[in-house]
Amino acid sequence: MKIPFTKMHGLGNNYIYIDLFHTVLPEERLSELAINMSNPNTGIGSDGMILIHPTENADVGMRIFNKDGSEGMNCGNGLRCTAKYAYETGIVDRQEFTIQTKANIVQAIVQVNDEGKVEEITIDMGAPILQREQIPMLGEAGTTVINEPFQVADTTLRVTAVSMGNPHVITMVDAIDHAPLTTLGPIIEKDERFPKGVNTEFIEVVSDEEIHFRVWERGSGITEACGTGACAAVVAATLNNRVKKGKKVVVHLAGGDLIIEWKQDGHIWMTGGAETIASGIYHA
Numbered sequence: 141m142k143i144p145f146t147k148m149h150g151l152g153n154n155y156i157y158i159d160l161f162h163t164v165l166p167e168e169r170l171s172e173l174a175i176n177m178s179n180p181n182t183g184i185g186s187d188g189m190i191l192i193h194p195t196e197n198a199d200v201g202m203r204i205f206n207k208d209g210s211e212g213m214n215c216g217n218g219l220r221c222t223a224k225y226a227y228e229t230g231i232v233d234r235q236e237f238t239i240q241t242k243a244n245i246v247q248a249i250v251q252v253n254d255e256g257k258v259e260e261i262t263i264d265m266g267a268p269i270l271q272r273e274q275i276p277m278l279g280e281a282g283t284t285v286i287n288e289p290f291q292v293a294d295t296t297l298r299v300t301a302v303s304m305g306n307p308h309v310i311t312m313v314d315a316i317d318h319a320p321l322t323t324l325g326p327i328i329e330k331d332e333r334f335p336k337g338v339n340t341e342f343i344e345v346v347s348d349e350e351i352h353f354r355v356w357e358r359g360s361g362i363t364e365a366c367g368t369g370a371c372a373a374v375v376a377a378t379l380n381n382r383v384k385k386g387k388k389v390v391v392h393l394a395g396g397d398l399i400i401e402w403k404q405d406g407h408i409w410m411t412g413g414a415e416t417i418a419s420g421i422y423h424a
């Protein structure tokens with residue numbers, strides 16, 4: 141099977157994008173394709189695979205597969221890349237349009253330069269989910285998880301759990317360069333208290349408008365950036381009284397910056413870039 145693809149990244153979080161407006165893929169091979177294409181030695185090399193597809197409920201649909209073949213519910217960097225792709229290829233002809241993920245339908249707004257290229261994308265990511273059982277995280281149903289002690293290996297972290305349609309657990313640290321990302325990230329990802337696994341973030345809140353951020357992603361490990369994670373980080377910092385609702389926060393990820401605002405109406409807005417790296421034909 142020969143599959144046309146485009147490789148794109150948002151702040152270094154890179155995926156192989158397949159345009160299902162023009163290509164058909166068998167559902168039963170999607171997971172295997174994501175694993176194989178993501179392999180840097182025998183595939184293309186990526187953090188996973190994203191499908192851009194027609195849907196009845198929005199202008200564009202998006203599905204995300206991590207590099208271990210698991211399907212995620214949402215992807216912030218993927219949404220910005222999908223918005224750029226959809227606009228630049230003419231799938232949509234408006235600068236404001238909707239994208240459906242497995243989690244929800246979001247609004248995308250693209251800023252376009254004189255040459256018709258998308259330079260910046262803002263996504264209304266919707267409202268975060270804080271109810272423990274909806275994250276999901278084991279424990280007393282109906283409660284939230286804010287600065288809760290969490291024993292892992294021989295360390296007690298204090299964690300805040302947030303779903304942006306996908307699960308995140310956030311720990312505030314004093315110095316981002318010393319965050320135990322590689323040691324605790326893979327253990328927390330598969331901790332039984334998170335029945336569906338979890339994306340693990342460490343953040344250093346510098347001020348009420350600036351956060352340093354590192355992530356261990358469920359299904360992909362360390363990545364350069366995680367858009368839903370950056371949104372979840374600002375929610376966690378707000379719930380811990382370190383930043384304020386209604387104020388823009390610059391989140392410094394390993395691959396660059398995102399501007400995140402948790403608005404007074406409860407929605408989270410994410411603004412940042414997206415880049416096209418290459419396109420070609422994958423031989424499956």
Ligand SMILES: N[C@@H](CCC[C@H](N)C(=O)O)C(=O)O
Binds near residue numbers: 215216218307358368
């Ligand atoms: N990199 C993404 C999130 C991708 C999915 C995640 N690993 C999951 O399984 O939930 C982002 O930019 O949000």
